[in-house]
Amino acid sequence: MAKTKMPFTTLDTGPHFYPMLGVLAAVAAVGLGSALYMEHHGHVVTGMSNQVVWGLPHVFAIFLIVAASGALNVASIGSVFGKAPYKPLAPLSGLTAVALLAGGLMVLVLDLGRPDRLVVAMTHFNFSSIFAWNVILYNGFFAIVGVYLWTMLDRRMNGHSGKVGLAAFLWRLILTTGTGSIFGFLVARETYHSAVMAPLFIAMSLSFGKAVFLLVVVGLYRMEDREVGDAMVKRLAKLQALFVAATFYLVVVQHLTNLYTARGGEVEHFFLGSGGVYTLLFWGGQILVGTVLPLILLLHPGFNTTRSNVLLAAALVIVGGLAQVYVIVIGGQAFPLSLFPGMQVTSDAFDGTVGAYDPSLPELLLGLGGAAVALLIITVASAAFRFLPASLADAEVDKHHAEANA
């Protein structure tokens, strides 16, 4: 029996397309306007300070960058691990990854003190800097995923997609290791300095990326009333549960490692008990909303039978993920640096006190602008190129799955 390729189509510019585009463009424009406002006045108009030097824009940027590498995972499962049912979604997975990375980097760059000097960052490399490594890793990710998409979308290149997919998979693991190590290698900060940061960020990337991808797939198909089969959603839901659990495991290891030592006890007391908004976000956001509820919705037989619960779980993973990144990035800085271990310290520069941080509206709008840019890229590219399988109905996917195995 001759194998038939799954047909791919573009996103129809139907009645929902332009309103959606308009909303996303407006949010992106407001984000860019906020960046201009911050650039014009300086960071004095933000909640950031000399104690909390990275604020809400970094939370969004890191979430998007981490989610980007995770969003590629569906393609990797298809290409690298040979799971045929995921193959139809591989091009969209690659597109989502590139779009999320672009949105995240936009936020990161526009939050620089001197965003006009981006060219300096591209031309002056200090190779002992993990940031400089990341500049190379991000650019490489665009290039490799770009080639990967080419091998998937151009039939003449299809034969190379396995090898390029493997390269992209390895690259994304290194990339997220780099992102986690931005924090993990900071020897001075007890809240960060840990080898667990790299694998934790990889687990987070798989979880956040999968959640975003699930919502993107269902959202795009719902815009056109195309069918997404229950089996496909269930497959993605199972993976989602696995990744949420993996993230939780590494979070437990992260905190147990600290709790075991006398020195780390103060850090844990802060995050788990006395840290105010950070404690609330840890237990309420990261653990309850981002971990416990999604696991119940995805694994409990009483809940995981409906698609709306799966989508709700994905949305909760995103909310909990943002809370987790907030706790890591902001909470980790708010906890005072220990210049004199074991001593009580005071100064007029806030030594020994928990750093205050109230995010400002422009910071929030810049972060949301980055997310909007990512979604805008996905929407426009889906309309311009054939990224979407014509049908994700179970019968269609299974038919091609069966043929692929024949």
Added chain:
Amino acid sequence: MTDVLSNPTRRSLLAGIGALTLAPGIVLMAPQPADAAATSGKRWGLLIDTTKCDAGCNACVQACGAEHGWSDPTHGRPDQAPKWVRKVDVKDPASGKTASLPVMCQHCAKPPCVDVCPTGASFKRADGIVLVDRHICIGCRYCMMACPFKARSFVHEDIANQRPGTPRGNGTVEACNLCVTRVDAGKLPVCVDACAGAGKGAILFGDLNDPNSAIAKRVREVAPARLRADLRLDTGVHYQGL
């Protein structure tokens, strides 16, 4: 002073001597020729005698702020204001012993800020002074995340009335530069002068690499502490009596 430094004969005499001790804690350094490169033969450093440093005295902080302009009024919140040097009051909860000491860039031999800077804007001169090149600082603040001493500040707004020897800029990071232009001209950092002027004489500046320098001798004599010595950054600022 200007006459002394501009007189070639006297200048060469001073250069030959290396440094001239005028009074305890007050050392006149030999000026370098204007085009001389910093040399790794020297390692500039500070020794701060915390037993002479009073909690109520802020002379070093005020002098530094006036010299470099960072203490000029700003529109931001107090936690956004630059602090090149700050007085920290320390108390040992076990013994009740207290100390008050200035904390600034520790001019590490292995500075984490230099390691993490993506563009190389954070750099260490051959003579151990850690600086920020404001021309290629992109304002990413990663050095501030990496510094164990909270020694660096981010400039949160436009700056007026800049001091000629201290270029600064909105959106870039800055810190104590050990008064590098003064040191290159053979003078002492202003905090050292101010401390002596306030009658404390608690800060000694000099070349840690020169075994005959006053600072090197005192370091050998009193075996001073260094902040976060556990991190093994080989800091250039030493604290006596801590």
